[in-house]
Amino acid sequence: MxxxxxxxxxxxxxxxxxxxxxxxxxxxxxxxxxxxxxxxxxxxxxxxxxxxxxxxxxxxxxxxxxxxxxxxxxxxxxxxxxxxxxxxxxxxxxxxxxxxxxxxxxxxxxxxxxxxxPLTFLVVHDMLVQQGKLKAGEWLLVTGVSSGVGVASLQAAKAMGAKVIGTSGSRAKLDRLDEVGLDIGLHTRKGDFSTAVLEATGGKGVNLVVNTVGGSVFEECIRSMAFEGRLATVGYVDNQLSAKIDIQALHAKRLTLFGVSNKMRTPEQRAAGVPAFVRDFMPHIAAGRIKxxxxxxxxxxxxxxxxxxxxxxxxxxxxxxxx
Incomplete structure (x- = not known):
């Protein structure tokens, strides 16, 4: 073969x-x-x-x-x-x-x-459900929303009843994602979106962030988060592997920061998430709510x-x- x-x-x-x-x-x-x-x-x-x-x-x-x-x-x-x-x-x-x-x-x-x-939506299930604990009515921010994981995060979050803000360097891509359910598209590749995010959420910030971009937007993600917000780091396409952490914000807002990777997990640990994915996401996929x-x-x-x-x-x- x-x-x-x-x-x-x-x-x-x-x-x-x-x-x-x-x-x-x-x-x-x-x-x-x-x-x-x-x-x-x-x-x-x-x-x-x-x-x-x-x-x-x-x-x-x-x-x-x-x-x-x-x-x-x-x-x-x-x-x-x-x-x-x-x-x-x-x-x-x-x-x-x-x-x-x-x-x-x-x-x-x-x-x-x-x-x-399989891989993409299992990663998204890990971020949104298993670790992110996203609920209907909450706000999700996705940096680099036009990527494969970004689009899948948008689709899954909308099926779960959440509201989604996405950033992208392409206005045309954001316009196309309006048809997929993107609530607010922010046209930027830089870490300059927190003001718009806070304005969109009535000053409260988002409940969950999916950061597909990396360190160049990490600080701005922290500034965009609500009380008891969660931040998932799933990629670093900017190749910036370090960023400052606002310890005061982390402490006062009771934030949760977590990574999403299978590199150090055993086969048993990776496989353990599949039944929950089948239970939570496959009905949406079978019904066409997630395509x-x-x-x-x-x-x-x-x-x-x-x-x-x-x-x-x-x-x-x-x-x-x-x-």
Whole structure:
């Protein structure tokens, strides 16, 4: 089968399409013939630590396809089932997936749309529900709302009954997100939005912040937060890895700051969140209340072009490889 791998050094990453054997599923795995897989920016940013210097490993982190074979201990899936999954090596024709990370696809979903859900929306569930404790009627601020995780955060929050403010450097992207339910779009790439956020929330601030941008907007996120507000850090595309913390605001407003990453979690810890995601989000997805926003679809042999499109920051939502 054909499969993409990435060779990483301290400052470069080389992607190669190889011919490798079809994997044999272990006792608790599924062999899935992949039909689509979506791109995630963090996988290609060396500083994020997902690919260590000197390593050469299969790439791709989420996808969708059809079960071809199940491991000896698997009882929840069978050959022919349509599934979406989170796991390594999805930029391939086949993958051996952990059964705990596989989710049955609703009939209404295409493989293209389904491939844009597992990793991205599991991250969003972690931020908004498990750690963020977002409630209906509360305010959410998303910096970099036009990114894949940003759009998914917007969609999930609206399905939960929250109100959403988003920042973006593109006015055109914000206008398009009005159709997805964005309540207030702030056209900026800088840390200069707290005044507008406080004005929109009657001076109270937002209850939850999803920061997809990084350190360059961290201080402004703190200034935008309400009493007992929560701040999720999920990315740092600005490559600014440090920022000042207003200790007085942290103390007086009883703020909660948390990170969202799977890098140091065990497979058991990662898988533990899947049942809650299925319970909380899959009914919205099955009913069409949450529909992944796919920016573009590239043929399997055009991964480099898809990556270049992502790095040009012109996309809105997810970029998908059709396999």
């Amino acid at each position: 054909k499969s993409y791998s990435m060779q990483a050094t301290a400052d470069t990453a080389v992607i190669e399409l190889k011919e490798v054997p079809v994997p044999e599923p272990g006792p608790t795995q599924l062999l899935v013939k992949l039909h689509a897989a979506s791109l995630n920016r963090g996988e290609f940013i060396l500083g994020h630590g997902l690919t260590k210097p000197g390593s050469n490993k299969p790439i791709g982190m989420e996808g969708a396809g059809v079960v071809e074979k199940v491991g000896s201990a698997v009882t929840t899936f069978k050959p022919g089932d349509r599934v979406m999954l989170r796991g390594p090596g999805t930029f391939s024709e086949y993958t051996a997936a952990d059964v705990r990370e596989a989710i049955m696809m609703p009939p209404n979903l295409s493989f293209i749309d389904a491939s844009a859900i 992944p926003l796919v920016d573009s679809v590239y043929p399997f042999d055009k991964l480099e072009e898809a990556k270049a499109h992502m790095e040009a920051n012109q996309h809105l939502g997810k970029i998908v490889l059709k396999i």
